[in-house]
Amino acid sequence: MEQLKQPQLGQTIISLRQKKQLTQEELVERCNINVRTLQRIEAGEVTPRDFTVRSILSALEYDVDEVQRAIEQRSGNSKIQMAWIAGAIYFVIGLIEAVVDFSRYESGLPVYFDMIYTSIKLIAAISFVFFMVGFVSVGQRYENSILKIGAFLMAGSIAIMAIFDVVSLFSTMTEDEFLITKGIQGVMFGGADIVIGIGLFRLADKFGDIAKVAGLLEIAAGICFLTFVLSLFGLILWTLAIILEVVVLYQCYDRGHNSVPTLSL
Numbered sequence: 001m002e003q004l005k006q007p008q009l010g011q012t013i014i015s016l017r018q019k020k021q022l023t024q025e026e027l028v029e030r031c032n033i034n035v036r037t038l039q040r041i042e043a044g045e046v047t048p049r050d051f052t053v054r055s056i057l058s059a060l061e062y063d064v065d066e067v068q069r070a071i072e073q074r075s076g077n078s079k080i081q082m083a084w085i086a087g088a089i090y091f092v093i094g095l096i097e098a099v100v101d102f103s104r105y106e107s108g109l110p111v112y113f114d115m116i117y118t119s120i121k122l123i124a125a126i127s128f129v130f131f132m133v134g135f136v137s138v139g140q141r142y143e144n145s146i147l148k149i150g151a152f153l154m155a156g157s158i159a160i161m162a163i164f165d166v167v168s169l170f171s172t173m174t175e176d177e178f179l180i181t182k183g184i185q186g187v188m189f190g191g192a193d194i195v196i197g198i199g200l201f202r203l204a205d206k207f208g209d210i211a212k213v214a215g216l217l218e219i220a221a222g223i224c225f226l227t228f229v230l231s232l233f234g235l236i237l238w239t240l241a242i243i244l245e246v247v248v249l250y251q252c253y254d255r256g257h258n259s260v261p262t263l264s265l
Contacts, residue, residue, distance in 0.1 A: 080137050135148070190221075200214045207248050207252070
């Protein structure tokens, strides 16, 4: 058995004990441990041995595997909830980001433009990373390793691209060097798009056509980014994919939230 982790374990034992309307003293009488040990476990100060966990949960009339599944489901679902919200934020910020990306090449920009540009890039990158954390959790829930790998690659690509865009504001890079670097980024990002697209497509049996279409859009966008000359078209496809991915994450969260949580933790 994989060991239940603190502090979730202690919080769960408190919740279950209170649900049974038991004091700490009454519980330790049932499971033959001392009150100080139980207090430290509930406080999250120590992680008890499997035998002790089973003894406590047995006294509370709960199965340890059932409790573990409930804890893991709640933890994963919280990440997915955070992720679909972050995805919605990224969608809005991403539109603003596209505007400032085109604006940076105009003349006569205000002196504070660099600060605004950097802030938008930072917010966009952070929200996108949290967005991808949701797909890592979905990949874990449905044993979809391709989706997890794709989410890591996408998060890393966006972070690298954001750093480059900000640094290039203050660099003396020539136009040729800039275009070459952008081409390398296109290959990197396009490859990540294709990987996560395949992972999303494999979710079709769980989420139907929404996941399938999102996957196909990501794959098509990735191919466009790889060509570089079709990058603008790829950006349109990718934007549509983002919308569907937010929906997929919300559906996954809603399904986990409403799916028979065996415990009221």
